[in-house]
Amino acid sequence: xxxxxxxxxxxxxxxxxxxxxxxxxxxxxxxxxxxxxxxxxxxxxxxxxxxxxxxxxxxxxxxxxxxxxxxxxxxxxxxxxxxxxxxxxxxxxxxxxxxxxxxxxxxxxxxxxxxxxxxxxxxxxxxxxxxxxxxxxxxxxxxxxxxxxxxxxxxxxxxxxxxxxxxxxxxxxxxxxxxxxxxxxxxxxxxxxxxxxxxxxxxxxxxxxxxxxxxxxxxxxxxxxxxxxxxxxxxxxxxxxxxxxxxxxxxxxxxxxxxxxxxxxxxxxxxxxxxxxxxxxxxxxxxxxxxxxxxxxxxxxxxxxxxxxxxxxxxxxxxxxxxxxxxxxxxxxxxxxxxxxxxxxxxxxxxxxxxxxxxxxxxxxxxxxxxxxxxxxxxxxxxxxxxxxxxxxxxxxxxxxxxxxxxxxxxxxxxxxxxxxxxxxxxxxxxxxxxxxxxxxxxxxxxxxxxxxxxxxxxxxxxxxxxxxxxxxxxxxxxxxxxxxxxxxxxxxxxxxxxxxxxxxxxxxxxxxxxxxxxxxxxxxxxxxxxxxxxxxxxxxxxxxxx
Amino acid sequence: xxxxxxxxxxxxxxxxxxxxxxxxxxxxxxxxxxxxxxxxxxxxxxxxxxxxxxxxxxxxxxxxxxxxxxxxxxxxxxxxxxxxxxxxxxxxxxxxxxxxxxxxxxxxxxxxxxxxxxxxxxxxxxxxxxxxxxxxxxxxxxxxxxxxxxxxxxxxxxxxxxxxxxxxxxxxxxxxxxxxxxxxxxxxxxxxxxxxxxxxxxxxxxxxxxxxxxxxxxxxxxxxxxxxxxxxxxxxxxxxxxxxxxxxxxxxxxxxxxxxxxxxxxxxxxxxxxxxxxxxxxxxxxxxxxxxxxxxxxxxxxxxxxxxxxxxxxxxxxxxxxxxx
Numbered sequence: 001x002x003x004x005x006x007x008x009x010x011x012x013x014x015x016x017x018x019x020x021x022x023x024x025x026x027x028x029x030x031x032x033x034x035x036x037x038x039x040x041x042x043x044x045x046x047x048x049x050x051x052x053x054x055x056x057x058x059x060x061x062x063x064x065x066x067x068x069x070x071x072x073x074x075x076x077x078x079x080x081x082x083x084x085x086x087x088x089x090x091x092x093x094x095x096x097x098x099x100x101x102x103x104x105x106x107x108x109x110x111x112x113x114x115x116x117x118x119x120x121x122x123x124x125x126x127x128x129x130x131x132x133x134x135x136x137x138x139x140x141x142x143x144x145x146x147x148x149x150x151x152x153x154x155x156x157x158x159x160x161x162x163x164x165x166x167x168x169x170x171x172x173x174x175x176x177x178x179x180x181x182x183x184x185x186x187x188x189x190x191x192x193x194x195x196x197x198x199x200x201x202x203x204x205x206x207x208x209x210x211x212x213x214x215x216x217x218x219x220x221x222x223x224x225x226x227x228x229x230x231x232x233x234x235x236x237x238x239x240x241x242x243x244x245x246x247x248x249x250x251x252x253x254x255x256x257x258x259x260x261x262x263x264x265x266x267x268x269x270x271x272x273x274x275x276x277x278x279x280x281x282x283x284x285x286x287x288x289x290x291x292x293x294x295x296x297x298x299x300x301x302x303x304x305x306x307x308x309x310x311x312x313x314x315x316x317x318x319x320x321x322x323x324x325x326x327x328x329x330x331x332x333x334x335x336x337x338x339x340x341x342x343x344x345x346x347x348x349x350x351x352x353x354x355x356x357x358x359x360x361x362x363x364x365x366x367x368x369x370x371x372x373x374x375x376x377x378x379x380x381x382x383x384x385x386x387x388x389x390x391x392x393x394x395x396x397x398x399x400x401x402x403x404x405x406x407x408x409x410x411x412x413x414x415x416x417x418x419x420x421x422x423x424x425x426x427x428x429x430x431x432x433x434x435x436x437x438x439x440x441x442x443x444x445x446x447x448x449x450x451x452x453x454x455x456x457x458x459x460x461x462x463x464x465x466x467x468x469x470x471x472x473x474x475x476x477x478x479x480x481x482x483x484x485x486x487x488x489x490x491x492x493x494x495x496x497x498x499x500x501x502x503x504x505x506x507x508x509x510x511x512x513x514x515x516x517x518x519x520x521x522x523x524x525x526x527x528x529x530x531x532x533x534x535x536x537x538x539x540x541x542x543x544x545x546x547x
Numbered sequence: 548x549x550x551x552x553x554x555x556x557x558x559x560x561x562x563x564x565x566x567x568x569x570x571x572x573x574x575x576x577x578x579x580x581x582x583x584x585x586x587x588x589x590x591x592x593x594x595x596x597x598x599x600x601x602x603x604x605x606x607x608x609x610x611x612x613x614x615x616x617x618x619x620x621x622x623x624x625x626x627x628x629x630x631x632x633x634x635x636x637x638x639x640x641x642x643x644x645x646x647x648x649x650x651x652x653x654x655x656x657x658x659x660x661x662x663x664x665x666x667x668x669x670x671x672x673x674x675x676x677x678x679x680x681x682x683x684x685x686x687x688x689x690x691x692x693x694x695x696x697x698x699x700x701x702x703x704x705x706x707x708x709x710x711x712x713x714x715x716x717x718x719x720x721x722x723x724x725x726x727x728x729x730x731x732x733x734x735x736x737x738x739x740x741x742x743x744x745x746x747x748x749x750x751x752x753x754x755x756x757x758x759x760x761x762x763x764x765x766x767x768x769x770x771x772x773x774x775x776x777x778x779x780x781x782x783x784x785x786x787x788x789x790x791x792x793x794x795x796x797x798x799x800x801x802x803x804x805x806x807x808x809x810x811x812x813x814x815x816x817x818x819x820x821x822x823x824x825x826x827x828x829x830x831x832x833x834x835x836x837x838x839x840x841x842x843x844x845x846x847x848x849x850x851x852x853x854x855x856x857x858x859x860x861x862x863x864x865x866x867x868x869x870x871x872x
Contacts, residue, residue, distance in 0.1 A: 015644050015647035015648045016648075018644065018647075019633065019636070019640075019644045022635070022636055022640060023633050023635045023636060026635040026636075027635055094631075096631075097631035097633075098627070098629055098630050098631035099630060099631040099632070099633065101592075101595070101597055101625070101627055101630070102625075102627075102630055102631075102645070102692070103648065104597060105595050105596070105597065105620050105623065105625045106620065106645060106648035106649050107617075107620055107621055107648065107649050107650045107696075108648045257596045257597070257599075257616035257617075258596075258597075258598060258599030259596065259599050259600075259612060259613045259614075259616050260616055260617075
């Protein structure tokens with residue numbers, strides 16, 4: 001028992017946390033930043049108050065609500081724009097101070113170091129958030145807001161700052177200078193903020209409506225049914241937890257000894273990710289209301305799987321056993337031709353890692369596209385050859401499912417690889433090329449998220465309307481916007497191209513392959529020009545081959 | 548205590564370490580010397596489990612750097628050539644932090660810190676802010692830090708670099724004291740006379756290869772290729788060289804300035820025989836001494852040879868065009 005307590009205390013008041021707090025609170029910078037933020041807050045609230053008080057016939061409860069809303073908005077700005085700055089320089093600061101190696105040669109585990117840094121940044125965040133609390137009491141003078149509002153606001157800010165701070169600490173483990181840490185942290189912040197915003201809207205859509213109507217105290221998580229609860233709360237929460245897990249594991253992995261095992265924790269993570277996503281997908285199908293059609297339920301579940309799969313690939317870029325893109329990416333990928341070049345960006349350094357990641361992602365992608373071809377969802381979108389009568393779910397349909405699945409995976413690989421080849425010729429630094437590929441994958445990840453939001457927003461009595469997941473990734477979004485949907489099923493049957501009907505399947509593969517090939521050709525053209533300009537001359541290529 | 552087997556580290560096409568085989572026994576103070584870029588720091592970082600080897604393995608206290616990095620970290624105290632300190636912290640807070648990081652129980656931390664501070668003679672600076680300490684005192688604090696968890700092996704990379712002579716002497720005395728306490732110490736340094744004074748064994752590293760290792764006298768005698776004597780005579784040194792060359796006890800004799808260098812024949816040559824000959828022939832012996840090499844001479848001779856060998860082995864390089872041509 002005593003041993004357990006001692007072990008637990010090592011995680012609560014970690015040596016790193018104690019050290020960070022001592023170092024921070026001995027200096028003047030934190031107090032200066034704190035003072036500036038508090039003064040700004042006070043000024044903004046004061047101006048808001050004066051503006052609204054000078055309105056003719058001011059409604060006190062409305063003034064209270066506006067002041068509270070301003071407070072919440074600026075707290076969110078603080079969490080998003082100011083607080084990650086502490087985290088993104090935390091580990092890299094040790095490197096710059098040349099004290100990093102000293103930490104690594106102690107018996108502190110990488111997880112303890114990351115946890116210590118994270119808890120320190122969370123302490124700063126909490127200090128900032130709590131110290132602004134007295135300012136919001138002005139809103140309570142006027143009424144219109146309740147403690148429930150305040151509680152909800154703070155809970156959401158806390159959830160956001162946990163994710164953003166852990167993300168910032170992760171970034172700080174990947175860079176070599178604080179300056180670069182700050183730039184990269186804020187560069188990739190937008191997708192996370194969008195995701196957090198989406199989570200907020202999913203959770204608080206009804207609440208916000210009530211807040212604006214002055215009935216905020218009625219906040220309850222009164223979901224229409226279990227299905228809606230899973231849709232609004234369970235599924236986003238799982239993705240949130242997956243992001244936290246990914247950032248923590250990645251940060252930890254980067255601090256491990258070069259000879260330590262870097263892959264087992266990630267393999268367990270991927271297995272849990274796939275299993276968890278599959279469980280939620282099944283739950284969505286099981287708990288959906290009776291009036292929702294089977295193919296709509298299935299599509300919703302698959303869309304979720306697709307989103308998680310895209311996240312899996314995104315995480316693979318950063319977190320595989322060795323970098324997915326080789327260190328000498330610019331020369332190596334530039335030297336390769338054909339299939340090898342096309343596949344390289346998807347391959348982690350080790351053979352085991354490559355097999356595992358491709359298998360897992362292949363399974364997720366296959367699981368998300370197989371039933372499409374199976375004909376359960378929208379048989380009209382996969383027309384049988386002329387003269388063949390194919391019932392949905394028949395053996396004939398199934399026989400065509402395998403090549404279509406393979407084609408879809410190949411199309412997806414084409415897109416990523418084409419982008420990889422292009423980026424390899426565009427940037428001198430591997431990290432920049434990786435970052436850009438990561439952004440592309442984030443875009444792939446974000447589109448299903450937004451589609452998810454659209455579906456949940458348009459629910460009627462806890463049941464999604466029969467459309468919404470028309471787009472499941474970026475190329476599909478482009479096709480959808482460009483050509484317009486012919487019909488509005490949950491999955492589009494076909495697209496109208498100058499009066500000709502293009503099946504969904506063909507559009508899916510075509511869009512991916514075309515975009516991927518375009519990027520690949522662009523990359524090859526750029527490479528040729530680089531060779532001509534001797535920036536990537538034969539010597540560099542030969543060195544790349546040796547390396 | 549430390550043993551490396553064919554340890555190789557590559558950075559792209561460059562080999563920082565090339566099949567290094569090193570052995571440091573328990574209680575040794577092993578001086579690791581070599582020019583810049585020889586691979587000293589790379590070796591020490593691999594031993595400290597901060598860097599992975601491309602091939603080969605190293606054992607520290609019987610643990611492999613590949614398989615047991617965690618165990619090794621418990622056994623070693625690592626001090627890099629330049630390290631940062633937390634300037635806003637006090638000396639005792641700094642040491643208590645690292646004591647906690649090494650898992651020393653809260654109850655015994657204060658005593659451990661006091662003992663270590665007394666050992667490195669920093670007790671009077673206990674409550675000083677680290678940022679206000681001199682470079683030498685910070686270096687002593689660094690040594691105190693590596694001793695907190697009572698490691699068996701100390702890996703010290705250039706511990707005296709950038710220090711003034713007084714601080715250097717203090718650090719040297721401290722290391723000697725640690726050696727007396729039974730610690731196994733691997734120390735790299737550029738200040739060769741000090742290493743020669745401090746270490747009982749040395750290893751000379753050049754371009755990632757260990758050229759020689761052993762006690763200083765072993766390495767020196769191996770390099771001298773026999774025993775050498777130096778003499779100065781008052782009359783006719785050329786004739787003295789001729790007389791010595793004709794002697795059965797002498798392998799080789801040559802005149803270097805006004806000094807005669809004599810290499811004794813293995814087995815038969817004796818120092819007394821040579822001095823007798825010079826006195827007997829009436830050359831007027833002014834100076835007579837058996838040659839002893841200090842670490843600096845050993846180092847220069849080894850690295851000069853290695854450099855010449857490398858130049859011989861290297862194929863001629865095509866001339867590079869001038870910039871802008």
